[in-house]
Amino acid sequence: MNLDRDTIKAAVRAKVIELAKNLGMDASDIGDDDIIPATGYVDSAAILELVVWYEDVYQMPLKQEEINIDNLGSINSMADFVIRRKG
Amino acid sequence: MAFALHAPRVNNNDDIVQVIAFRVGVGDYIEKGDIVLDVETDKAIVEVAAESDGYVLKLMCELDDKVAVGSILLWQGASLDEPVPEMAVADSAANGGGARPTAKARALLKELALDAAVVPASGDRLSLADVEAYMAAHGIQRRDHTPAVTVSAQENLPDVPGELADLNAEERGMLITVSWHRDHAAATYLEVEYDPKAWEDHAAAYASANKLMLSPLLPLLAYRLVQLVKASPRLNATVVNGKRYQYRPVNLGFTVQAGETLYLTVVRDAASLETRQFIENLGEVQRHALQRKLSRDETSGATIAFSSMARWNVSRHIPILPPYCSLMIAHAAPKGSGRAVLGASYDHRVLSGFDVARLLMDLAKPPA
Numbered sequence: 001m002n003l004d005r006d007t008i009k010a011a012v013r014a015k016v017i018e019l020a021k022n023l024g025m026d027a028s029d030i031g032d033d034d035i036i037p038a039t040g041y042v043d044s045a046a047i048l049e050l051v052v053w054y055e056d057v058y059q060m061p062l063k064q065e066e067i068n069i070d071n072l073g074s075i076n077s078m079a080d081f082v083i084r085r086k087g
Numbered sequence: 088m089a090f091a092l093h094a095p096r097v098n099n100n101d102d103i104v105q106v107i108a109f110r111v112g113v114g115d116y117i118e119k120g121d122i123v124l125d126v127e128t129d130k131a132i133v134e135v136a137a138e139s140d141g142y143v144l145k146l147m148c149e150l151d152d153k154v155a156v157g158s159i160l161l162w163q164g165a166s167l168d169e170p171v172p173e174m175a176v177a178d179s180a181a182n183g184g185g186a187r188p189t190a191k192a193r194a195l196l197k198e199l200a201l202d203a204a205v206v207p208a209s210g211d212r213l214s215l216a217d218v219e220a221y222m223a224a225h226g227i228q229r230r231d232h233t234p235a236v237t238v239s240a241q242e243n244l245p246d247v248p249g250e251l252a253d254l255n256a257e258e259r260g261m262l263i264t265v266s267w268h269r270d271h272a273a274a275t276y277l278e279v280e281y282d283p284k285a286w287e288d289h290a291a292a293y294a295s296a297n298k299l300m301l302s303p304l305l306p307l308l309a310y311r312l313v314q315l316v317k318a319s320p321r322l323n324a325t326v327v328n329g330k331r332y333q334y335r336p337v338n339l340g341f342t343v344q345a346g347e348t349l350y351l352t353v354v355r356d357a358a359s360l361e362t363r364q365f366i367e368n369l370g371e372v373q374r375h376a377l378q379r380k381l382s383r384d385e386t387s388g389a390t391i392a393f394s395s396m397a398r399w400n401v402s403r404h405i406p407i408l409p410p411y412c413s414l415m416i417a418h419a420a421p422k423g424s425g426r427a428v429l430g431a432s433y434d435h436r437v438l439s440g441f442d443v444a445r446l447l448m449d450l451a452k453p454p455a
């Protein structure tokens with residue numbers, strides 16, 4: 001598995017865009033530091049899908065208390081959290 | 088040495104389970120936690136997981152068999168050449184023709200839907216004492232207050248060409264739910280409109296204070312429901328054989344759409360949890376649903392339930408009551424309308440319109 005930060009960011013971005021598209025939204029301009037739940041591109045159910053995808057792709061089961069804005073709130077923080085946990 | 092996997096007790100009142108699908112065959116190596124087969128009771132379909140690692144040596148039941156809780160479903164061993172214990176073979180052989188039951192034994196066997204061939208006889212005839220000993224050994228109780236859920240009557244095929252296909256486990260579960268709703272509950276529906284702003288502000292403040300990723304609006308609404316039901320226990324009951332069955336725990340059912348599958352996930356004993364713990368537990372079962380890794384406890388035993396279709400922008404939905412659940416809240420909040428709806432399907436045998444209307448009015452306001 002490639003744990004290069006840019007690669008992780010690209011994968012997360014692509015997933016967010018895909019989930020937003022399912023809801024009829026175009027999230028292609030989402031910024032790396034944008035707080036994903038606050039963008040309005042994805043709803044809670046889609047964010048839950050994003051979290052489950054993230055756990056699966058990076059083989060990293062999360063504790064419920066780890067699912068918060070500090071750890072997973074933005075594309076940057078999601079990439080950093082993988083590297084911190086896997087590094 | 089070979090070891091057995093036994094038929095699980097799914098519900099307190101179900102002493103028989105029906106095997107509806109095998110996931111493994113003789114010779115397969117299975118690990119602890121692997122799903123080996125599906126069983127169905129009157130109220131639920133559950134997956135049976137292996138309790139230990141090992142090879143499948145022998146299947147002790149066939150598809151569609153009705154087996155007693157506690158009886159042996161299959162034998163496993165550390166290697167494929169492990170011998171299956173003599174007793175199991177003897178029991179299996181007995182299926183081909185056991186001792187003739189006495190009249191009393193036959194009546195009890197009929198009540199339990201138990202095959203005489205699986206019960207060992209102590210003498211020439213299978214006696215009442217033999218059946219009772221078998222019940223004691225397998226933890227089987229007499230079914231003195233559990234009505235059966237009728238799934239379907241025999242129907243004629245439509246006069247249009249087509250093919251019959253078995254339902255999958257989720258579809259069968261839904262069929263059982265719909266059948267209980269139709270045949271047992273006196274299902275009724277009412278709803279109230281409310282201004283969603285107070286709840287949205289409450290949820291936003293909670294999310295901000297706790298740095299939550301997911302909006303806690305629906306979990307907080309569900310938790311408020313739990314607290315209101317805790318304060319009015321009569322809302323947490325069902326009717327069985329003409330008697331009120333008052334539940335002790337409040338087990339909250341919460342619908343989760345995972346792909347094309349709708350699950351009723353369950354947070355058990357929800358009234359004993361603090362707000363944060365409830366939200367975390369609910370988040371966990373939601374993730375398990377999306378991962379298709381729900382445990383038996385996470386899919387059974389709901390005593391009340393909550394369902395929201397706000398995501399789909401519907402203005403109203405009328406839920407089907409799951410078996411032995413007298414109250415299911417339906418939440419809808421059409422986008423851009425500035426209004427929201429709290430509805431409830433409820434079993435009028437247990438709850439009155441007044442009970443439910445008062446509950447909905449209270450639920451429409453976030454806690455102070």
